[in-house]
Amino acid sequence: xxxTIKDVEYIANLARLEFKEEEKEKFxxxxxxxxxYIDKLNELDTTDVEPLYHVIDLKNVFxxxxxxxxxPREEILKNAPSRTEFFFKVPKVIQVEKPQKENEDKxxx
Amino acid sequence: MFAxxxxxxxxxxxxxxxxxxxxxxxxxSTKFGLPPNSNVCPICLGMPGTLPVLNKRVVxxxxxxxxxxxxxIRTYSIFARKxxxxxxxxxxxxxxxxxxPICYDGYVEIExxxxxxxxxxxxxxxxxxxxxxxxxxxxxxxxxxxxxxxVPLLEIVxxxxxxxxxxxxxxxxxxxxxxQYLDICDGNMEEGSLRCDANVSVRLxxxxxxxTKTEVKNMNSxxxxxxxxxxxxxxxxxxxxSGGTVIQETLLWDAGAGVVRPxxxxxxxxxxxxxxxxxxxxxxxxxxxxxxxxxxxxxLPEEKRDRFMKxxxxxxxxxxxxxSSKALADYYEQCVxxxxxxxxxxxxxxxxxxxxxxxxxxxxxDFKVKPEHxxxxxxxxxxxxINQTTAKMVLEEISETGEEPDSLIERKGLLQISDESFIExxxxxxxxxxxxxxxxxxxxKDKLFGYFVGEVMKLTKGKANPxxxxxxxxxxxxxxxxxxxx
Numbered sequence: 001x002x003x004t005i006k007d008v009e010y011i012a013n014l015a016r017l018e019f020k021e022e023e024k025e026k027f028x029x030x031x032x033x034x035x036x037y038i039d040k041l042n043e044l045d046t047t048d049v050e051p052l053y054h055v056i057d058l059k060n061v062f063x064x065x066x067x068x069x070x071x072p073r074e075e076i077l078k079n080a081p082s083r084t085e086f087f088f089k090v091p092k093v094i095q096v097e098k099p100q101k102e103n104e105d106k107x108x109x
Numbered sequence: 110m111f112a113x114x115x116x117x118x119x120x121x122x123x124x125x126x127x128x129x130x131x132x133x134x135x136x137x138s139t140k141f142g143l144p145p146n147s148n149v150c151p152i153c154l155g156m157p158g159t160l161p162v163l164n165k166r167v168v169x170x171x172x173x174x175x176x177x178x179x180x181x182i183r184t185y186s187i188f189a190r191k192x193x194x195x196x197x198x199x200x201x202x203x204x205x206x207x208x209x210p211i212c213y214d215g216y217v218e219i220e221x222x223x224x225x226x227x228x229x230x231x232x233x234x235x236x237x238x239x240x241x242x243x244x245x246x247x248x249x250x251x252x253x254x255x256x257x258x259x260v261p262l263l264e265i266v267x268x269x270x271x272x273x274x275x276x277x278x279x280x281x282x283x284x285x286x287x288x289q290y291l292d293i294c295d296g297n298m299e300e301g302s303l304r305c306d307a308n309v310s311v312r313l314x315x316x317x318x319x320x321t322k323t324e325v326k327n328m329n330s331x332x333x334x335x336x337x338x339x340x341x342x343x344x345x346x347x348x349x350x351s352g353g354t355v356i357q358e359t360l361l362w363d364a365g366a367g368v369v370r371p372x373x374x375x376x377x378x379x380x381x382x383x384x385x386x387x388x389x390x391x392x393x394x395x396x397x398x399x400x401x402x403x404x405x406x407x408x409l410p411e412e413k414r415d416r417f418m419k420x421x422x423x424x425x426x427x428x429x430x431x432x433s434s435k436a437l438a439d440y441y442e443q444c445v446x447x448x449x450x451x452x453x454x455x456x457x458x459x460x461x462x463x464x465x466x467x468x469x470x471x472x473x474x475d476f477k478v479k480p481e482h483x484x485x486x487x488x489x490x491x492x493x494x495i496n497q498t499t500a501k502m503v504l505e506e507i508s509e510t511g512e513e514p515d516s517l518i519e520r521k522g523l524l525q526i527s528d529e530s531f532i533e534x535x536x537x538x539x540x541x542x543x544x545x546x547x548x549x550x551x552x553x554k555d556k557l558f559g560y561f562v563g564e565v566m567k568l569t570k571g572k573a574n575p576x577x578x579x580x581x582x583x584x585x586x587x588x589x590x591x592x593x594x595x
Contacts, residue, residue, distance in 0.1 A: 014380060016194060053187045053385045054187070059392070059393045060393055061390050062163055062165035063165065064164075065129050066130065066131060067131045068137070068150075069136075071151065073146055076154065077146060084248060085145075086145045087145050088196070089251070089252055089253070090196040092245065092249065092251050093245075
């Protein structure tokens with residue numbers, strides 16, 4: 001199933017990116033070309049092959065549960081475009097709406 | 110009112126914050142309540158070029174809980190990235206597990222009110238990291254504290270096996286008890302170290318197909334989970350009864366108003382585009398490791414309850430209450446080291462101690478009376494040195510001061526009077542001063558006996574041994590009756 005311009009817009013939105021129309025068209029074409037290429041892999045029979053989750057043949061790389069010093073807070077906050085005292089500050093992200101009027105009426109009846 | 114017509118189907122997702130010292134993938138402290146953004150480093154802040162390294166204890170804790178909930182442990186387990194944008198998640202993805210969770214196919218058994226047992230199946234338990242904290246109500250903007258970012262969590266997901274808010278509460282209580290026994294999470298719902306979200310739908314009884322579900326969040330106590338589910342089930346039934354349709358949405362429980370409200374977030378796309386986390390290598394759990402952890406498992410609540418019934422000859426009810434938390438069970442066992450009267454200790458803890466804890470809203474850990482002091486107090490009662498009423502008073506007082514019971518009893522002169530000749534003196538005095546009442550007693554007013562006891566107690570400031578008072582009083586009255594009649 002080929003990628004359409006709608007898919008590109010959807011993915012762009014998930015990644016919070018905005019593109020011009022001609023860019024979207026270009027990406028649509030490129031996405032299709034990449035997928036076509038990857039699709040070649042489907043020609044292989046993988047029935048008896050275990051899925052590979054990692055390219056490096058390593059396992060169980062652990063740390064012991066030991067506390068190390070964190071970074072100086074001022075260094076951490078240096079990257080903040082906006083801050084209030086020791087907090088990062090971002091535009092309001094959440095809004096809880098009151099139940100709609102008609103719902104309220106329903107509850108009372 | 111339509112409750113009999115419908116059935117609710119509930120699945121719970123519990124997030125348990127793990128009691129590790131350091132975060133899941135870096136060495137920052139997990140300590141709660143530190144100043145904002147003070148335990149943060151480039152790894153938990155998601156700086157480019159950093160690499161997470163898994164805290165071994167997180168895997169151990171996951172396996173512990175998996176074993177305690179009859180799960181299968183996956184010997185080959187991997188991490189995944191769950192991608193979404195939210196300011197308290199600076200990396201833009203949460204490291205979680207998707208395809209190969211470490212524990213799967215388990216169950217927890219709950220006991221319903223009617224004594225019936227019900228298995229709540231667990232679909233999976235997986236390891237993941239917590240996000241930071243967004244504070245929405247202190248500023249016109251949202252404030253972000255990254256301290257919690259990267260703190261290890263276990264997410265415990267049930268199958269939709271729960272049918273009532275009460276079952277949900279029982280299940281949650283059980284999980285909280287388990288994580289506390291295993292010492293992997295403090296289980297504090299108010300502080301958010303144990304969090305619970307619910308998927309709720311309703312359907313006509315007998316219907317096989319599931320109804321449209323909603324997700325209810327923000328329930329920060331077991332009581333609130335019960336209330337929120339009650340509310341949400343009724344809300345959905347009312348919508349269906351009035352011919353409407355339930356909308357699939359996320360709802361926040363407002364405990365103050367007792368209602369759920371739709372949560373509107375600017376990040377509504379629920380397309381997490383999971384893919385295997387390339388920065389972390391697979392976790393391979395050999396059989397020996399599982400066995401080692403199995404051996405290290407502490408005695409679990411049900412085993413402890415059964416042992417208490419056997420070892421201390423306690424009724425099931427007592428054993429259940431005492432083992433409801435590990436701390437309480439430990440307190441009991443500390444007490445009975447100093448006294449053989451197991452049942453009395455159980456009564457005292459279940460009634461008096463729990464009453465005090467409840468009144469003051471404190472935990473047994475903050476209870477000032479040492480186990481040996483409670484044992485001493487009960488021994489004093491058993492030996493007849495103080496009576497029950499005095500003992501309760503003493504307990505009340507030393508639970509505030511932490512003083513030793515015998516020193517308080519001596520200081521206040523509370524020792525019970527068991528000197529029979531002294532008690533006899535007082536009894537005679539009371540009977541002589543109440544000649545009319547004595548006559549009425551002989552005429553059949555039996556209830557006056559209690560009045561006489563009360564008068565003796567009054568004169569001895571409550572210190573007279575009630576048993577001896579009763580005996581002496583009975584004897585004296587009998588003597589007088591013989592005299593009058595004879």
